[in-house]
Structures are given as structure tokens and as C-alpha cells.
Amino acid sequence: xxxxxxxxTTFKSKLENAVGDHDINHGGLAMMIxxxxxxxxxxxxxxxxxGDEALEIIARTIRHSVPETA
Numbered sequence: 001x002x003x004x005x006x007x008x009t010t011f012k013s014k015l016e017n018a019v020g021d022h023d024i025n026h027g028g029l030a031m032m033i034x035x036x037x038x039x040x041x042x043x044x045x046x047x048x049x050x051g052d053e054a055l056e057i058i059a060r061t062i063r064h065s066v067p068e069t070a
Contacts, residue, residue: 002052003059008033034062 006014015031036042036058043051 003055005059005062034058
């Protein structure tokens with residue numbers, strides 16, 4: 001909810017559907033998982049509020065940089 005991006009569970013579900021659609025339509029397929037390095041350490045050092053803000057910045061950057069297709 002914080003980032004408004006999909007989580008791992010949604011990723012797995014969408015991946016299964018996308019692979020099936022790719023087999024049928026032979027279209028392009030691209031998906032990504034992002035796991036910020038050392039995020040737990042950042043969160044501990046700067047607090048959860050700063051960690052939430054960092055995640056929001058990362059999510060905003062992704063949403064503005066990568067076209068979304070459902």
C-alpha cells in the first residue's frame with residue numbers, strides 16, 4: 001500500500017499469466033523485481049519513517065520511468 005507497486009505475490013501471479021499470454025501471442029515480455037541493497041540497515045540507522053520515505057521515492061521513480069502495462 002505504501003508504494004502502490006505490486007508485491008512478490010502479485011508478481012508471481014502476473015508472471016504466470018504473462019508467460020501464458022506470451023506463449024499464445026508471441027509478444028514481448030519484460031518484468032522486474034527490485035530489492036534495494038542494504039535497505040534493512042538503512043531502516044535501522046535512519047528509522048522506519050525515513051525508510052518509508054525512501055521506498056516512496058524509489059516507487060515514484062519506477063512509476064515515472066517504466067511504462068505500466070496490465
